[in-house]
Each structure stands twice: as structure tokens, then as C-alpha cells.
Amino acid sequence: MDIDIKKNKSYKDLMQLVDKVKVMGVRTNAETPEDAAHGLHFGAEGIGLFRTEHMFYGEGSEEPLFLLRKMIVSKTEQERREALDELYKYVKKDIKDTLLVMKGRPVTIRLLDPPLHEFVPHDKDKLKQLSKELGISMGMLNRRVLALHENNPMLGHRGVRLGISYPEITEMQVRAILKAAAELIKAGKKALPEIMIPVTCTVNELSHQKEIVYKVYKEVCEKMKMKSIPYLYGTMIETPRAAIRAEHMANIADFFSYGTNDLTQMSFGFSRDDIGGFLPKYLDLKILPFDPFQTIDRDGVGELVMDGVQRGRKIKPKLKVGICGEHGGDPDSVKFFHKLGLNYVSCSPFRVPIARLAAAQAQIENPRK
Ligand code: PEP
Ligand code: MG
Numbered sequence: 001m002d003i004d005i006k007k008n009k010s011y012k013d014l015m016q017l018v019d020k021v022k023v024m025g026v027r028t029n030a031e032t033p034e035d036a037a038h039g040l041h042f043g044a045e046g047i048g049l050f051r052t053e054h055m056f057y058g059e060g061s062e063e064p065l066f067l068l069r070k071m072i073v074s075k076t077e078q079e080r081r082e083a084l085d086e087l088y089k090y091v092k093k094d095i096k097d098t099l100l101v102m103k104g105r106p107v108t109i110r111l112l113d114p115p116l117h118e119f120v121p122h123d124k125d126k127l128k129q130l131s132k133e134l135g136i137s138m139g140m141l142n143r144r145v146l147a148l149h150e151n152n153p154m155l156g157h158r159g160v161r162l163g164i165s166y167p168e169i170t171e172m173q174v175r176a177i178l179k180a181a182a183e184l185i186k187a188g189k190k191a192l193p194e195i196m197i198p199v200t201c202t203v204n205e206l207s208h209q210k211e212i213v214y215k216v217y218k219e220v221c222e223k224m225k226m227k228s229i230p231y232l233y234g235t236m237i238e239t240p241r242a243a244i245r246a247e248h249m250a251n252i253a254d255f256f257s258y259g260t261n262d263l264t265q266m267s268f269g270f271s272r273d274d275i276g277g278f279l280p281k282y283l284d285l286k287i288l289p290f291d292p293f294q295t296i297d298r299d300g301v302g303e304l305v306m307d308g309v310q311r312g313r314k315i316k317p318k319l320k321v322g323i324c325g326e327h328g329g330d331p332d333s334v335k336f337f338h339k340l341g342l343n344y345v346s347c348s349p350f351r352v353p354i355a356r357l358a359a360a361q362a363q364i365e366n367p368r369k
Contacts, residue, residue: 005043005353015043015356018078022359023368024337027106027342028352029057029324036101040347046106047098048257048346049196049324052173053114055094064090065119070114070134073144077168084172091173092213095193096180104190106255108324108346110236111173113157113198113207117148136327143347154262154271159199160237163209174216182224194232196257202243203248209322210252237308238262246308250315257346258305260333261327267301267348296333306340313341322346331358338362 003123005011027046028039036047064087071083081317094364095179099107121127122145125319131141150156163170175281181191199207213233221229231253238259249256269294270279272293282288296302305323312319322344327333334355337345339362 011353013352018360019043021363022356023363024280024334024342024359025322026352026355026359027108027324027344027346029346030098030348030349031198033097033101035349036098036107039352040101042349044349044352045344046108047102048108048322048328048344049236050095050098050107050109051260052091052094052110052112055090056119058060060353066133068119069130071169072120072148073141075136077085077166080166083166084168088172088176092176092180093175096184097185099180099191099193100189102192104192106192106194106232108196108234108255108322109177110193110196110198111119111160112162112169113159115148115150115153115156115161117145117150120145120148132335142190154273155264159196160205161199163197164205165214167212170212170218175212178217178220178229179224181231182226182229185226185229186224192230192232194234194255196234196236197265198236198250198259199238199262200241201245203245203252206235206249206252232320236262237305238266238325240304241306243308244311245317246311246352248318250312253319255320255322256308256312258308258321258323258325258342260296260301260305260323260327261290261293263304263325264297264301267297267304268292296327296336298336302336302340304310306335309340309342329355330353331361334358335362335365338368339366341368 025045026357027048029045029049030047031040031051032293056068057062067083067087071080071087073082074080082301095109121130127141129139131138144217175197177193181193184191195213197206200206210233232254234255234257235249235253239258242249261272279291308319320343322342323337324346328345331354334345335358345355
């Protein structure tokens with residue numbers, strides 16, 4: 001590895017001290033075994049967010065992306081299941097490689113989140129090529145792509161809503177996660193996946209998906225001849241409603257992870273992709289003191305987090321709660337999350353040392369057991 005910060009004596013001494021003092025955990029957001037290794041190198045204690053969709057972007061994504069597109073344009077459940085069966089081995093490998101690097105540390109794997117239209121090409125030439133590869137007419141492909149169009153995709157058919165509409169997508173992902181863990185354990189390694197459902201707003205979504213998870217769990221245990229496979233089942237808390245209904249969510253979930261990017265977006269009603277048009281003026285005029293997507297807005301979004309933690313822990317006093325939005329690497333926000341009693345923050349690999357230092361400073365400023 002070309003990052004040799006750990007060889008620096010002052011860094012090493014400081015980090016030793018930091019780890020002695022801090023009580024809140026620091027995990028990393030990672031979507032590849034390389035990211036996971038970087039996070040570990042910087043002292044991450046687990047993965048707080050593994051975005052499963054990452055495998056459909058960038059280098060090496062051609063084959064899985066093609067199969068995902070095949071699944072997206074399927075007309076029937078049968079066709080969709082066939083495409084998912086083909087996709088399964090890529091998903092399992094992706095997860096298994098990361099679980100392996102993490103050597104039994106917790107890995108929170110979030111089920112597919114983005115709206116499906118993000119994965120289909122929109123220019124004519126690429127659509128033509130796809131129609132050839134899939135063996136379907138341009139007319140049919142155009143109709144399917146058009147049907148996926150949404151006016152507000154970030155508030156549209158995404159997150160758990162995909163798993164409710166197409167339970168077979170959840171099934172395939174959960175099978176891949178549990179099978180990957182089971183294979184590692186059978187080979188004498190350790191694995192601890194935490195299955196996480198995104199963009200939930202009602203407990204009924206969580207129980208619907210939990211039934212699928214449990215059905216697949218039984219099936220994988222039987223197939224692998226294992227009495228049990230370790231895993232946790234939890235939810236993102238990233239819609240204001242989920243935060244307000246946290247005690248109900250806690251009945252079903254083993255853990256919460258606050259998605260403060262979406263929670264900020266939905267609380268302010270600011271599209272996180274469009275703040276460039278108005279936020280600079282807001283900051284100039286001091287209408288807002290800082291960018292709430294960088295530093296947590298303690299007065300509003302922070303209140304929602306605090307309230308949700310209290311509600312959740314009323315039902316389950318030991319409920320594991322973390323955060324995996326961008327704020328997990330922002331020192332001021334880390335100190336706030338420490339105060340709220342969160343178990344961990346999760347941030348990009350290179351921000352892990354800063355988050356560790358902020359967690360230690362927070363403990364000195366506001367000691368917590
Ligand atoms: C979030 O919303 O805070 C989050 C971590 O998820 P994403 O940024 O992928 O929507
Ligand atoms: Mg989100």
C-alpha cells in the first residue's frame with residue numbers, strides 16, 4: 001500500500017492516545033475490498049455503509065450492469081428472476097471479497113437504493129446497442145425506459161420501495177450476502193454482515209422485508225448445512241417520518257444507521273444535487289450559518305436524530321445506532337453524535353483518522369461511559 005502515514009511516529013503516538021480516550025466507534029464507508037483495506041489501514045473498526053449499487057459503476061462493471069439492465073427491462077417476474085439468477089454470482093463475489101478483507105468486523109450492506117432509471121442509458125446510440133444485446137426491439141426498450149422516468153427521482157421509486165415492488169431483488173441480494181458469509185465461515189474465516197434497508201418510512205416496510213430475509217436465511221442455512229449464520233437486520237433512518245416513528249422501527253430492527261445526507265435533504269426540502277443555485281447566497285447573507293450537508297444542523301436535523309435515538313432506545317436500550325452520511329467525517333458533527341450516545345460514525349476511508357481524533361476530543365469535552 002502506498003499510504004505510509006502509519007510509519008510516522010507522531011501520527012502513531014497520537015492515534016494510540018486517541019484510541020485510549022475515545023468511546024464512540026469509527027467505521028468506514030467502503031464499496032470495494034480496496035476501500036475496505038484503506039479504511040482498516042486508517043483504523044476503521046468496521047464498514048458502516050457498503051453501497052451495493054457501486055458494482056454497477058466504473059471499471060469491471062460491464063457484465064453485472066448488463067445483467068441489471070436485463071432485469072430492469074424484464075416484462076414478467078419470471079424474466080426478472082432469470083436475470084437476477086445470472087446477476088447473483090457477481091453480487092455474492094463483490095460482498096464476499098469485502099467481508100473477507102474485514103475479517104469478522106461488522107459490515108453494513110445496504111440493499112439497492114437508487115432509482116432504476118439511473119442504470120439505463122439515455123442516449124440513442126447506447127440504447128440501440130442495448131436493444132441489440134438484449135435481443136428486444138427499440139420500441140419496447142424505449143417504452144420501458146420511458147416508464148422509468150420520474151419527475152422527482154430522489155423521492156420516487158427507490159430504496160425499500162424497489163424491494164416492496166420487486167421482492168425478488170431483495171431475495172437475490174440477501175441470498176448473496178448470507179451465502180457469502182456462510183462460505184467464509186465454512187472455510188474457517190469470520191464474517192459479520194449487517195443487512196440494511198434504505199429509505200424506509202414505515203415499520204410495515206421493515207417487517208415486509210424482514211420476512212423475506214428470514215425466509216432466505218432459513219433456505220441458506222439448510223443448503224449450507226449450518227445451524228446459524230451470524231447477521232443483523234437493520235434500517236437506515238433517513239426520512240423524517242422514520243425518525244419520528246423510531247420506537248416502532250426499533251421493534252423490528254437490530255440497528256439504526258442515520259443517513260444524514262437524505263435526512264438533511266428531506267428535512268430542509270433542499271435537493272442535495274441542486275444546492276449550488278441558492279446555498280452560496282444563503283451562506284453570504286448568513287441565512288444559514290453553514291452548509292447543512294457538510295456539518296450537521298443540530299437545531300433541526302440533529303433534533304430528529306436525538307429524538308429518534310431516544311425513541312428507539314426506549315424500546316431497545318442497547319439498540320446499536322450509527323451514522324453513515326457525509327457528516328460522519330466532519331469533526332463538529334462527530335462531537336455532536338458522541339453527545340447523543342451513538343455507537344459509531346462512519347465516513348470515507350481518508351477521513352477516518354479525523355473522525356477518531358474528533359471522537360477522542362468529544363470524550364474529553366463531554367465524558368460518556
Ligand atoms: C444518506 O442518505 O445519508 C446516505 C448515506 O445514503 P446516500 O448518500 O447513498 O443516499
Ligand atoms: Mg440515503
